[in-house]
Amino acid sequence: MSSSTAALTAASAASAALLVLAAFAGGVEARERESAWLPAAKKMAAAPKKVAAAAAKVPAVIVFGDSTVDTGNNNVVATMLKSNFPPYGRDLGAATGRFCNGRLPPDFMSEALGLPPLVPAYLDPAYGIADFARGVCFASAGTGLDNATAGVLAVIPLWKEVEYFKEYQRRLRRHAGRAAARRIVRDALYVVSIGTNDFLENYFLLVTGRFKQFTVGEFEDFLVAQAAGFLAAIHRLGARRVAFAGLSAIGCLPLERTLNALRGGCVEEYNQVARDYNVKLNAMIAGLQSSLPGLKIAYVPVYDDMLNLINNPSTLGELYIFGAVLFSFFTGLLSQIICFTYAGLENVEQGCCATGMFEMSYLCNEKNPLTCPDADKYFFWDSFHPTEKVNRFFANSTLQICLRELLS
Ligand SMILES: *[C@@H]1O[C@H](CO)[C@@H](O)[C@H](O)[C@H]1NC(C)=O
Numbered sequence: 106m107s108s109s110t111a112a113l114t115a116a117s118a119a120s121a122a123l124l125v126l127a128a129f130a131g132g133v134e135a136r137e138r139e140s141a142w143l144p145a146a147k148k149m150a151a152a153p154k155k156v157a158a159a160a161a162k163v164p165a166v167i168v169f170g171d172s173t174v175d176t177g178n179n180n181v182v183a184t185m186l187k188s189n190f191p192p193y194g195r196d197l198g199a200a201t202g203r204f205c206n207g208r209l210p211p212d213f214m215s216e217a218l219g220l221p222p223l224v225p226a227y228l229d230p231a232y233g234i235a236d237f238a239r240g241v242c243f244a245s246a247g248t249g250l251d252n253a254t255a256g257v258l259a260v261i262p263l264w265k266e267v268e269y270f271k272e273y274q275r276r277l278r279r280h281a282g283r284a285a286a287r288r289i290v291r292d293a294l295y296v297v298s299i300g301t302n303d304f305l306e307n308y309f310l311l312v313t314g315r316f317k318q319f320t321v322g323e324f325e326d327f328l329v330a331q332a333a334g335f336l337a338a339i340h341r342l343g344a345r346r347v348a349f350a351g352l353s354a355i356g357c358l359p360l361e362r363t364l365n366a367l368r369g370g371c372v373e374e375y376n377q378v379a380r381d382y383n384v385k386l387n388a389m390i391a392g393l394q395s396s397l398p399g400l401k402i403a404y405v406p407v408y409d410d411m412l413n414l415i416n417n418p419s420t421l422g423e424l425y426i427f428g429a430v431l432f433s434f435f436t437g438l439l440s441q442i443i444c445f446t447y448a449g450l451e452n453v454e455q456g457c458c459a460t461g462m463f464e465m466s467y468l469c470n471e472k473n474p475l476t477c478p479d480a481d482k483y484f485f486w487d488s489f490h491p492t493e494k495v496n497r498f499f500a501n502s503t504l505q506i507c508l509r510e511l512l513s
Pocket residue numbers: 252264
């Protein structure tokens with residue numbers, strides 16, 4: 106390489122440098138594919154062919170739930186729970202109302218299925234029915250399976266999300282015609298993520314009467330019954346392929362860790378509740394699938410994915426290539442300094458925003474000087490919500506399950 110570049114002029118040497126770098130990057134990529142130390146990345150790299158086949162069969166991604174999947178509906182709701190200001194959206198280029206530095210799992214799933222890279226919020230006036238025909242989000246941050254949960258921060262209750270879904274279908278029929286509308290509703294991939302707020306914002310915060318009315322076990326049963334009612338309702342309205350997220354390890358959210366400061370670590374009681382609820386949710390899902398014709402529901406094990414990442418933060422590592430090409434035009438020698446690092450998550454306990462201990466919504470704002478410079482090193486963006494990097498991981502993991510259980 107050095108002998109062939111010796112005669113080059115400065116201008117062509119610069120372009121040669123790019124070629125050399127490209128060649129090196131290409132070589133690294135090839136090695137990366139063969140190596141065994143990036144199993145997660147390998148799994149994702151193997152997916153595209155299957156995803157492409159499934160994509161042809163999925164006309165839209167339709168989303169219900171809470172802040173984990175709300176792409177901006179709360180922007181136009183009279184609530185304190187908003188995130189349409191910086192530093193939210195910092196790595197997306199705009200604060201859209203997503204509770205994240207970037208995109209949410211449904212956005213990544215939509216993109217992977219050949220649909221738009223952002224799933225529009227139904228209440229966002231910038232979008233119309235032509236957009237919603239390819240994907241729409243009815244989710245509202247702060248909501249829950251229990252009607253009372255939405256009341257705590259005056260957000261959209263789940264029954265109202267279903268009402269919006271009915272209105273959407275009327276608009277879709279006018280826009281695309283009856284037959285096409287029915288096809289879109291039937292073949293769409295539904296993503297549902299809800300339940301955290303029922304425990305953390307309602308039951309355990311003692312702000313509604315639920316903690317007096319129910320034991321925690323009874324409250325789990327009550328919530329699972331609400332989830333069953335919701336699934337039956339969207340099935341009646343034509344939904345057939347549903348990815349339903351279980352509860353995450355809610356005791357490990359930074360806010361709960363902070364409240365647990367005296368003992369330190371995750372709140373084990375809350376994680377136990379999440380595990381119990383997930384068992385009941387799974388049983389309900391199995392029952393519904395056999396009683397409701399044509400309905401396929403995939404349970405998404407967010408709890409396990411989350412704890413696996415927290416316990417093995419380097420899983421989300423990436424190969425970084427630092428390249429520097431130095432020229433000496435006098436000697437014509439080209440030398441390269443290339444070094445590689447493998448970096449994973451560095452912080453799985455605090456949020457990137459502000460102190461990371463309790464801030465979210467308006468408390469996570471631009472004026473706070475403590476916000477971390479690189480959200481990719483963090484599991485959590487604010488005290489309650491994952492970073493884009495983690496959302497991408499959740500999206501890939503969910504998509505694998507959807508391909509296997511809903512779209513094959
Ligand atoms: C929740 O509210 C809706 C609308 O008011 C109502 O139809 C539904 O029965 C309520 N659910 C429960 C469990 O109270």
